[in-house]
Amino acid sequence: MSSEIMLPAGFRAAGICCGIKPSGRPDLALFASDTAAVAAGVFTTNRVCGAPVTISRSRVPSRTARAIIINSGNSNAATGTPGLADARAMTAETAALLGCDEHDVLVCSTGVIGVPLPMARLRQGIPAAADALGASSVHLQQAATAMMTTDTFHKTASREIRNSAGIVRVSGAAKGAAMIAPNMATMLGVILTDACLTPEEADLMLRRGVDRSFNCVSVDGHMSTSDTVLLLANGASGVTLNEAENARLAEAIREVCEELATSIIRDAEGADHFITVDVAGFETRQQAERIAREICESALVKTAVTGADPNWGRIVSAAGYAGVDFEPEHLSLRINGTEVYRSGTPAEFDAADLSRRMRDNRDVHFELTLAGGPCSGSQSARFWTSDLTAEYVRLNSEYTT
Amino acid sequence: MSSEIMLPAGFRAAGICCGIKPSGRPDLALFASDTAAVAAGVFTTNRVCGAPVTISRSRVPSRTARAIIINSGNSNAATGTPGLADARAMTAETAALLGCDEHDVLVCSTGVIGVPLPMARLRQGIPAAADALGASSVHLQQAATAMMTTDTFHKTASREIRNSAGIVRVSGAAKGAAMIAPNMATMLGVILTDACLTPEEADLMLRRGVDRSFNCVSVDGHMSTSDTVLLLANGASGVTLNEAENARLAEAIREVCEELATSIIRDAEGADHFITVDVAGFETRQQAERIAREICESALVKTAVTGADPNWGRIVSAAGYAGVDFEPEHLSLRINGTEVYRSGTPAEFDAADLSRRMRDNRDVHFELTLAGGPCSGSQSARFWTSDLTAEYVRLNSEYTT
Numbered sequence: 139m140s141s142e143i144m145l146p147a148g149f150r151a152a153g154i155c156c157g158i159k160p161s162g163r164p165d166l167a168l169f170a171s172d173t174a175a176v177a178a179g180v181f182t183t184n185r186v187c188g189a190p191v192t193i194s195r196s197r198v199p200s201r202t203a204r205a206i207i208i209n210s211g212n213s214n215a216a217t218g219t220p221g222l223a224d225a226r227a228m229t230a231e232t233a234a235l236l237g238c239d240e241h242d243v244l245v246c247s248t249g250v251i252g253v254p255l256p257m258a259r260l261r262q263g264i265p266a267a268a269d270a271l272g273a274s275s276v277h278l279q280q281a282a283t284a285m286m287t288t289d290t291f292h293k294t295a296s297r298e299i300r301n302s303a304g305i306v307r308v309s310g311a312a313k314g315a316a317m318i319a320p321n322m323a324t325m326l327g328v329i330l331t332d333a334c335l336t337p338e339e340a341d342l343m344l345r346r347g348v349d350r351s352f353n354c355v356s357v358d359g360h361m362s363t364s365d366t367v368l369l370l371a372n373g374a375s376g377v378t379l380n381e382a383e384n385a386r387l388a389e390a391i392r393e394v395c396e397e398l399a400t401s402i403i404r405d406a407e408g409a410d411h412f413i414t415v416d417v418a419g420f421e422t423r424q425q426a427e428r429i430a431r432e433i434c435e436s437a438l439v440k441t442a443v444t445g446a447d448p449n450w451g452r453i454v455s456a457a458g459y460a461g462v463d464f465e466p467e468h469l470s471l472r473i474n475g476t477e478v479y480r481s482g483t484p485a486e487f488d489a490a491d492l493s494r495r496m497r498d499n500r501d502v503h504f505e506l507t508l509a510g511g512p513c514s515g516s517q518s519a520r521f522w523t524s525d526l527t528a529e530y531v532r533l534n535s536e537y538t539t
Numbered sequence: 540m541s542s543e544i545m546l547p548a549g550f551r552a553a554g555i556c557c558g559i560k561p562s563g564r565p566d567l568a569l570f571a572s573d574t575a576a577v578a579a580g581v582f583t584t585n586r587v588c589g590a591p592v593t594i595s596r597s598r599v600p601s602r603t604a605r606a607i608i609i610n611s612g613n614s615n616a617a618t619g620t621p622g623l624a625d626a627r628a629m630t631a632e633t634a635a636l637l638g639c640d641e642h643d644v645l646v647c648s649t650g651v652i653g654v655p656l657p658m659a660r661l662r663q664g665i666p667a668a669a670d671a672l673g674a675s676s677v678h679l680q681q682a683a684t685a686m687m688t689t690d691t692f693h694k695t696a697s698r699e700i701r702n703s704a705g706i707v708r709v710s711g712a713a714k715g716a717a718m719i720a721p722n723m724a725t726m727l728g729v730i731l732t733d734a735c736l737t738p739e740e741a742d743l744m745l746r747r748g749v750d751r752s753f754n755c756v757s758v759d760g761h762m763s764t765s766d767t768v769l770l771l772a773n774g775a776s777g778v779t780l781n782e783a784e785n786a787r788l789a790e791a792i793r794e795v796c797e798e799l800a801t802s803i804i805r806d807a808e809g810a811d812h813f814i815t816v817d818v819a820g821f822e823t824r825q826q827a828e829r830i831a832r833e834i835c836e837s838a839l840v841k842t843a844v845t846g847a848d849p850n851w852g853r854i855v856s857a858a859g860y861a862g863v864d865f866e867p868e869h870l871s872l873r874i875n876g877t878e879v880y881r882s883g884t885p886a887e888f889d890a891a892d893l894s895r896r897m898r899d900n901r902d903v904h905f906e907l908t909l910a911g912g913p914c915s916g917s918q919s920a921r922f923w924t925s926d927l928t929a930e931y932v933r934l935n936s937e938y939t940t
Contacts, residue, residue, distance in 0.1 A: 185858070482619065483653075
């Protein structure tokens, strides 16, 4: 299905093997705009961040971006001053081939940390990637594949907005947040659109989109040193959007982010279940988010789902320690549609039947609702996570250093 | 060794089977002071708390406490108004037997949640526990055993302070924080001393002790609805302490709390390794604590230790997302004495040798130090945790509801 996903107008992509990964799998992706594009970025807030984050962060927002160069297999993190020089060199090599300034190229790296980038291979690989650039859906797929580390499938998504003047397209690619040998991996996302945006609009639309998607997923609560989502908007559609259509564009960007972010959770290491957590009835969205996040990050909640156990006590108690005021007697919980906890006390339900449905269905849905009391309100949040399996432990405890 | 641990003067204890646990194991503990004692308590901050927490919290600090009644096998949490009546009834039954007011009895429960207490069994069991009260080390051990849920050994600790007038003793018992079928368990601690304290002194010494012990351990970051540590001080030693000796008493209370808290970690479900995390060189203790806690709660750090992997990247990156300002170039890390990360870059070390030492030694020690830069200072924090094994997942994912 995702092989049908098209690039927006005026973009080309490539994914090739340049020999960074010992496996010989694709490890170098290039996204390029034929003309100067507006660029925005959202980056990890980790104090310990990779060199590419430092470089790319300093280059957005921008009006003149032309490309994003991404390698997998080596994160160029904890590599000191030489790492910064290597990240800069990757952008300079790319810029020379595309005929632009190195400041118009953004860079991401993901993979092993604390190891210098194999620059000789990259210096051979970057021209090969530039040669391989193409505008077809296969090129986008190859670029998405070259971003992967432990992902088991490539992740792309797309939306269109049509009006009488034509089509505006938003397409994206991402790789997973799960972490594994030989060290940590990273969540990377690239969003491309042929809409015409100001740097301020691009920045705002990307931040809002990421805030309701990539910031609402958690595999293990461990924030990587390299998490990055970049947006390029090149205006090549030639379509002018009115205010309502611009709002639809913002929503399309959010939807592409959400589809990519939830794909990452569906591909989480060792996961058997995909868990959607809806928290509703609080005074502020922040309160609902804090509770949803605690539920998503509780090892006890996640192992209960692994065991198909409708263990409402773990879910409700995780809500209780999120640092949000509420009266438990107004709290209720549904699991896959079945009420298991009503107004602060256990509800009667067929536990064996619900467990069977949790076991037979890969998707699990929690709906936690506050109704009544001085702390209740109309705000809600949706988060996504995966369960925690023995396979996750096995994958992450194998000797790697 | 812990069977040698004596009760302080004027205290008696008992642990019996009253039939709450299907296994028939001991499930009712009673700690009693022969005379009115000062009482203090520290309780879970979970918004969803058990009925015994509500009752005990309302009764401390106090000058007239006489006893603590504790059942395991049922937490009396999420049981609504009837649960509050049951918790009160447990204290009233105990008070009637000891000849005191029900407000002078504190209560704790741990075990399955959302199930009414079997009060008929407790009404038979409480008199049996009162009959079994005794002042020997065996009685303390039996009481500690009756508090256990999934603990594999009972946990007691003791310290003495001697001066010319005699001996002041601090003894304690605790049960584990690990959580398991049929629902969540709880961390409970009881600290008894024959020192003479005001309620204000008792409250302060207990809070300080808990703050540097029970609040510095994490198995899975999931705060229970019933966590409680209680202190009774009955003055029965008859010994007056001077200011320096009173400071030693405070330290003795902290040491007993630390020994009990670390015993809980050593007994964590499925754990292969005991991990001590020292964070030093920050401006405030709170900053050091936040970093230590993030490291202790990272599933990736814990699984790396499971695999005897000196994976410094996971540890340093967990420090990076703790929300504390620092410059990575001033950060260094030792694992079991070996420097693996120096001033923001990887240090050269024999990874195979360090891994072998991590595999052969149950104790793992991280020392993360900030030295230099505008964010550094003289404050430190020590936390303790366990590794995360496939056995933990197995224990917590078995069908339980």
